[in-house]
Amino acid sequence: MAKINSNYLLLPNSYLFAEIARKVNAYMQANPKADIIKMGIGDVTMPLTSAVTCAMEKAAKEMGNKETFRGYGPEQGYDFLIDAVIKGEYKSRNIDISHDEIFISDGSKCDVANIQEIFDINSTIAIADPVYPVYLDSNVMAGRSGALNNNGYFEKIIYMPSTKENNFKPSFPSRHADLIYICSPNNPTGAALTKDELKAWVDYALENNSIILYDSAYSAYIQEENVCGSIYEISEACKCAIEFKSFSKTAGFTGIRCAFTVVPKELYAFDDKGNKVELNRLWNRRQTTKFNGVSYVTQRAAEAVYSIEGMKETKEVISYYMDNAKIILDGLKQAGFEAYGGVNAPYIWWKIPNNIKSFDFLDILLNKYQIVGTPGSGFGPSGEGYFRLTAFGNKEKTKEAMQRIIKGGF
Amino acid sequence: MAKINSNYLLLPNSYLFAEIARKVNAYMQANPKADIIKMGIGDVTMPLTSAVTCAMEKAAKEMGNKETFRGYGPEQGYDFLIDAVIKGEYKSRNIDISHDEIFISDGSKCDVANIQEIFDINSTIAIADPVYPVYLDSNVMAGRSGALNNNGYFEKIIYMPSTKENNFKPSFPSRHADLIYICSPNNPTGAALTKDELKAWVDYALENNSIILYDSAYSAYIQEENVCGSIYEISEACKCAIEFKSFSKTAGFTGIRCAFTVVPKELYAFDDKGNKVELNRLWNRRQTTKFNGVSYVTQRAAEAVYSIEGMKETKEVISYYMDNAKIILDGLKQAGFEAYGGVNAPYIWWKIPNNIKSFDFLDILLNKYQIVGTPGSGFGPSGEGYFRLTAFGNKEKTKEAMQRIIKGGF
Numbered sequence: 001m002a003k004i005n006s007n008y009l010l011l012p013n014s015y016l017f018a019e020i021a022r023k024v025n026a027y028m029q030a031n032p033k034a035d036i037i038k039m040g041i042g043d044v045t046m047p048l049t050s051a052v053t054c055a056m057e058k059a060a061k062e063m064g065n066k067e068t069f070r071g072y073g074p075e076q077g078y079d080f081l082i083d084a085v086i087k088g089e090y091k092s093r094n095i096d097i098s099h100d101e102i103f104i105s106d107g108s109k110c111d112v113a114n115i116q117e118i119f120d121i122n123s124t125i126a127i128a129d130p131v132y133p134v135y136l137d138s139n140v141m142a143g144r145s146g147a148l149n150n151n152g153y154f155e156k157i158i159y160m161p162s163t164k165e166n167n168f169k170p171s172f173p174s175r176h177a178d179l180i181y182i183c184s185p186n187n188p189t190g191a192a193l194t195k196d197e198l199k200a201w202v203d204y205a206l207e208n209n210s211i212i213l214y215d216s217a218y219s220a221y222i223q224e225e226n227v228c229g230s231i232y233e234i235s236e237a238c239k240c241a242i243e244f245k246s247f248s249k250t251a252g253f254t255g256i257r258c259a260f261t262v263v264p265k266e267l268y269a270f271d272d273k274g275n276k277v278e279l280n281r282l283w284n285r286r287q288t289t290k291f292n293g294v295s296y297v298t299q300r301a302a303e304a305v306y307s308i309e310g311m312k313e314t315k316e317v318i319s320y321y322m323d324n325a326k327i328i329l330d331g332l333k334q335a336g337f338e339a340y341g342g343v344n345a346p347y348i349w350w351k352i353p354n355n356i357k358s359f360d361f362l363d364i365l366l367n368k369y370q371i372v373g374t375p376g377s378g379f380g381p382s383g384e385g386y387f388r389l390t391a392f393g394n395k396e397k398t399k400e401a402m403q404r405i406i407k408g409g410f
Numbered sequence: 411m412a413k414i415n416s417n418y419l420l421l422p423n424s425y426l427f428a429e430i431a432r433k434v435n436a437y438m439q440a441n442p443k444a445d446i447i448k449m450g451i452g453d454v455t456m457p458l459t460s461a462v463t464c465a466m467e468k469a470a471k472e473m474g475n476k477e478t479f480r481g482y483g484p485e486q487g488y489d490f491l492i493d494a495v496i497k498g499e500y501k502s503r504n505i506d507i508s509h510d511e512i513f514i515s516d517g518s519k520c521d522v523a524n525i526q527e528i529f530d531i532n533s534t535i536a537i538a539d540p541v542y543p544v545y546l547d548s549n550v551m552a553g554r555s556g557a558l559n560n561n562g563y564f565e566k567i568i569y570m571p572s573t574k575e576n577n578f579k580p581s582f583p584s585r586h587a588d589l590i591y592i593c594s595p596n597n598p599t600g601a602a603l604t605k606d607e608l609k610a611w612v613d614y615a616l617e618n619n620s621i622i623l624y625d626s627a628y629s630a631y632i633q634e635e636n637v638c639g640s641i642y643e644i645s646e647a648c649k650c651a652i653e654f655k656s657f658s659k660t661a662g663f664t665g666i667r668c669a670f671t672v673v674p675k676e677l678y679a680f681d682d683k684g685n686k687v688e689l690n691r692l693w694n695r696r697q698t699t700k701f702n703g704v705s706y707v708t709q710r711a712a713e714a715v716y717s718i719e720g721m722k723e724t725k726e727v728i729s730y731y732m733d734n735a736k737i738i739l740d741g742l743k744q745a746g747f748e749a750y751g752g753v754n755a756p757y758i759w760w761k762i763p764n765n766i767k768s769f770d771f772l773d774i775l776l777n778k779y780q781i782v783g784t785p786g787s788g789f790g791p792s793g794e795g796y797f798r799l800t801a802f803g804n805k806e807k808t809k810e811a812m813q814r815i816i817k818g819g820f
Contacts, residue, residue: 001619001677002588003530004687005444008695018698042480055472056707057467063665064463071453091451106667106702113700117551120413137699141527178412209411254481255473256705257516269412277414285418288428289547290523295666295708297466300441 007143017041020362020374028365037401039328039389040372042187042347044252044322049313052251061299073293076284077104077260081299085260088306089245092368095232101264101280102304103287106294108217108246108259112181114137114290115213115261116344118282119179119269126158126177128170130188130376130383132215135181152381153204158283161382162189168340168349169197174203178269180205183215185222188388189349190341192227198234205240206325210267211279212241217259220250220318222344238264242274242279251305251314258294258302276298321346324391324398330404332389335409349376361387369404417553420564427451430772430784437776447811449738449799450782452597452757454662456730458711459723462661465714469707483703486694487514487670491709495670498716499655505642511674511690513697514712515705518627518656518669522591523548524700525623525652525671529589529679529693534567536587538580540598540786540793542625545591562791571792572599578750578759579607582614590615593625595632598789598798599759600735600751602637608644615650621679621689622651627669630660630728633752648674654690659756661715661724668704668712731756734808735801741812742799745819756801759786771797779814 012381020040028036048056061066076082082102090097093162105111113134116123125139136157139145146155158177160170168191170182186193193201205212212231219229229333230245231237243262255297263283268276304310332339338351350373352361358375365387366370374390376383391398430450438446443540458466472478486492492512500507515521524534537547546567549555556565563569568587578601592611595602604613604801615622624641628753632639640655641647653672657663673693678686714720735752742749748761755760760783762771768785775781775797784800801808 002621004689004692005528005530005684008528008692009681009687011695011699033643041482045479045481047476047479048473050474053470056470056473060463060466060470060707063458063466064460066457069455069457069662069665071662072451073665106705109702118415119420120415121553123413134699141696141699143531168532211412252479252481254702255479255483256707257466257702269414271414271419272416277419279414282414282418285421286551288550289421289544290520292519292664292667295516295705297470297666297707297714345632367548 001264004297007141010140010145010148011017011137012148020372023362024366024372034370035394036370036372037397038372039393039398039401040374042249042390042392043254044392045394046252046317048252048256049310049317051304051307051310051313052301055300056297059300063296070296073296073299075288075291075293076100077102077294078296078299081303084303084306088311089230090232093230093233095230097232097262098265101262102264103261103283104285104294104299105259105261105291106257107136107248108215108244111244111259111261112213112215114286115283116142116144116179118279118286123178124156124158124176126160126173126180128182128186129159129161129379130379130386131181131183132187133379135213136380145169152377159380159382162186162191163382164351168192169193176208179213180210181213181215183217185227185345186347187218187345188347188374188376188383190343190345190347192222192224192344194226195228195233198228198231202234202237202240202383210240211267213244214241215244217244217246218249218345219245220314221322221346223322224344227344232262238266240267242267247302247305251310252317253302256298256301258298293380299345299365320395321391324393324395327395327398327402328389328391331406335406342391348389348391350387350389352385352387355385358384358387369401369408371401371404415551417551417555420550420555420558421547422558423573430782433772434776434782444780446780446782447784447803447807449803449808449811450784451801452476452484452659452800453664454802455804456662456727458662458666459720459727461714461717461720461723462711466707466709469710473706480706483706484696485703486510487700487704488709489513490727491713492701494713494716498641498721500642503640503643505640507642507672508675513671513673513674513693514709515671515697515701516667516674516703516728518625518654519544521654521669521671522623522625524696525693526552526554526589528689528696533588534566534568534586536570536583537790538596539569539571539791540789541591541593542597543789545623546790548708562787567633569790569792572596572601572689573792574761577601579603586618587620589623590620591623591625593627595628595637595755597628597755598757598784598793600753600755600757602632602634602754604636605638605643606636606808608638611758612641612644612647612650616646620650621677623654624651625654627656628659628755629655630724631732631756633732634754637754642672648676650677653679657712657715661720662727663712668708730805731801732800734803734805737805737808737812738799738801741816745812745816752801758799758801760797760799762795762797765795768794768797779811779818781811781814
C-alpha cells in the first residue's frame with residue numbers, strides 16, 4: 001500500500017499567493033467594472049530589454065541551424081554565462097569566485113527550495129521572520145519542522161523575528177542553528193543588512209559552525225553604499241555562506257527563468273562519521289543527478305544582461321521601479337501611515353493601523369480602494385500587523401493608488 | 411555543527427556520463443588527430459525544426475513588448491501548451507486526460523528525480539534493471555536504498571532484471587513494491603512493452619496496490635502497432651500510474667528543456683493515519699512550492715511541436731534517427747554480433763562477445779575503432795555484458811562507424 005510523504009500535510013492548505021488570487025478573483029467576479037490596481041505579487045511588469053530579446057532571437061536561430069544547434073548543455077551552466085556572472089557580479093565587487101563555484105539554474109525559488117536536500121534531515125533551521133515562504137515550506141516538506149502550533153509557529157523551526165524594534169533586521173537565533181536562512185534586501189520588509197550587520201552575521205556563523213543560506217535576489221535594487229551586493233564582500237563569508245542570486249527581479253526574467261547559486265569550495269559540513277565534506281561537491285552531485293541545465297536560449301539572454309547595453313537598460317528599468325517605491329513610501333507617509341523598506345528593495349512594508357489583522361486589511365483595501373497587496377502574516381508570524389506593497393507596477397497606476405489612499409484616508 | 415545528507419555518500423563517485431566523458435577526453439588528448447564517432451550519450455544532433463524556432467523568435471519578441479510581456483506563468487504550465495498536449499498526445503489516442511492532470515516542467519529528468527519526494531521515506535522501490543540511472547540515484551539520495559553491496563546492488567532496492575531470457579522486459583518485482591519504475595521504450599535496451607505486457611503491469615499494480623512511475627520519454631520512436639504510446643491506453647491505468655513524457659527526444663528539446671508529467675486525479679496513496687490522499691494534489695503542492703514554471707519562450711516552442719507543420723517536421727527528424735537505428739542494428743548483425751532494440755527506440759543494445767566487461771569494452775571500442783558508446787553496466791547490474799549505441803548521430807558517421815566494425819571484425 002503506497003504511502004505519501006505525510007510531512008506535506010503539515011503545510012497550511014494553500015499557498016499565500018494562490019489564496020490572494022482566489023480572493024481577488026472573487027471580488028472581480030462580484031465587481032466586474034472595478035479598476036483594480038495590483039500591488040501584491042512580486043512580479044515585474046516591464047518588458048525584457050532590447051539587448052536581452054535580441055540575444056534570445058539570435059539564440060533561437062542558432063538552435064534551428066545544424067552547425068550551431070546545441071543539445072544538452074552542462075548542468076552547471078554554459079561557460080559564457082558563468083564568465084559573465086563572475087565579471088558582472090563578483091570581479092566588479094573585487095570578489096574572487098571561481099568558475100566551478102557557480103551553478104546556473106532556472107530560478108532561485110528552485111535553488112532555495114532544493115538546497116536543504118544536501119543537509120542532514122535532523123539539521124536545525126533558523127529562518128528570518130517574516131520572509132519569503134519557500135525556505136520554511138521546503139523544510140516542512142522534508143520533515144524538519146515538527147508540527148504547526150496554534151500560534152502559527154512550527155515547533156522545531158527557530159524563528160528570527162524582524163520587527164520595528166530591530167529595524168526589521170533578524171536577531172541572531174535563540175539557540176544553535178545548523179542552517180540560517182537570510183534574505184537581504186528582504187522580501188517582504190525591504191530591509192537590507194548594512195556591511196557591518198552582515199559582517200556580524202558572518203562572524204556569528206563562523207563562531208557557531210552555522211551555514212548561512214543567503215538569498216540576495218534583490219541585490220540589484222540596493223541604493224545605499226553601506227549595503228553589500230554580495231555576502232562575499234565580507235571576507236571569510238566563503239567559509240560559511242551559500243549565496244543565491246536571480247535574473248528574475250534584476251532583469252525581468254520571471255517569465256523566462258534564470259538564476260545562479262554560489263557554493264564556495266571552502267565550504268564544508270560533516271558526515272555521519274565526522275569527516276568534512278565539500279558542499280560544492282554535494283550540490284554538484286544534486287544538480288547533475290536531478291537537473292539538466294537551463295535553456296541555451298535563456299542563458300544567452302542572461303549573458304546579455306551583462307553586456308554594456310544590457311547593463312544600461314537594466315539600470316533604467318530598476319530606476320523606474322525604484323521611483324515607484326519612492327512614490328509609495330512618500331504617498332503612505334503623506335496619508336499618515338508608517339511605512340518602511342523601499343530604499344534598497346522594491347518592497348514597501350506598511351504598518352497597518354488600529355491592530356487590524358493583515359488578512360482583514362487585504363479585504364479592506366480591496367473593497368475601499370480596489371488595491372491588492374500582500375498580507376504580512378503570509379510571510380511569517382512576525383509579519384502580522386503589516387502589509388507588503390510592491391513597486392513593480394505601472395508608474396501611473398502606482399500614483400493613482402497612492403492618490404486613492406491619500407484622498408480616502410482611513 | 412552542520413551535517414550533510416550522508417545518503418549522498420552512498421552513491422558511487424561519479425555519474426556515468428561524466429566518467430565516460432573523462433575517458434574520451436583523455437583519449438582525445440593522447441590522440442588529437444583521431445576521428446572519434448560519438449554514439450554514447452543520448453543527445454540529439456538535428457537542429458530544432460522551423461516551426462519551433464519561429465515560435466521561439468516570435469515569443470522572444472513578445473517578451474520585449476510591454477503589451478505582450480509575460481512575467482511569472484502558472485507553475486503547472488500555460489493553458490495553450492496543456493491544451494496542445496491533451497490534443498496531440500491524449501485525444502489523438504482516445505485517452506481522456508483533464509487539464510489539471512498535466513504538469514509542464516523543464517525536463518523529465520527533474521520530474522522522475524523529484525516524484526519520489528511526495529512518497530513516504532520508507533516506501534519500497536522496484537526499478538527495472540538496466541535502466542536510466544536517475545530513478546535509482548534519486549532514491550539513494552533520499553535515503554531509501556540502504557547500502558551498496560559488493561555485487562552492485564543496493565540492499566533495499568528491488569531490482570527487476572531485464573535480460574535476454576525475458577526479451578529485456580522487466581519481470582514483476584520479487585516482493586511487494588510501493589513504487590515501480592518502468593521505462594518503455596526502455597533506455598538503454600530499446601525494448602518496448604506491448605499492449606498486452608503493459609496491461610499485465612497495470613493489472614499487477616492494481617492487485618498489489620503499487621504505483622507505476624512510467625517513463626515514456628521515447629514514445630515518439632514507437633513504430634510497432636502493438637506497442638502503446640501512453641500507459642493510459644490501458645483502461646484503469648489512471649488508477650495506478652503516473653506518466654512522464656518529454657520534448658527532449660520527441661522534438662530535439664534537450665537544449666531548451668521542456669517535458670510534462672501526468673498525475674491522474676483518481677490516483678491515491680495513504681497518509682500515516684490510513685486516509686486516502688490525492689497524489690495530484692501533492693504533486694501540485696510540490697511544484698507550486700519548489701518550482702516556478704517553464705520559460706514562456708520554451709512553452710511556445712513546445713506548443714509548435716503539435717502544429718501541423720511541427721508534427722510533419724518532427725516525424726521527419728524521428729525517421730532520420732530511426733534510419734540510423736536500422737543501420738546500426740543491421741551493421742552489428744552483419745559483423746556477426748548479437749544486437750537488440752532499435753525498432754521502437756533510438757537505442758541499440760549490443761551483446762558484448764567473449765565475456766568482456768562493458769567498461770573494458772568502452773576502451774576497446776575507443777582504441778580499436780575510435781567509437782564511443784555507453785557501457786551497459788552503467789545502467790544497472792543486469793546491463794553488464796552489454797553496450798548501448800544510440801541512433802542520434804549523423805547518418806554518414808553512423809554508416810562509417812558500422813563500416814569500421816564490419817571491416818575490423820573483433
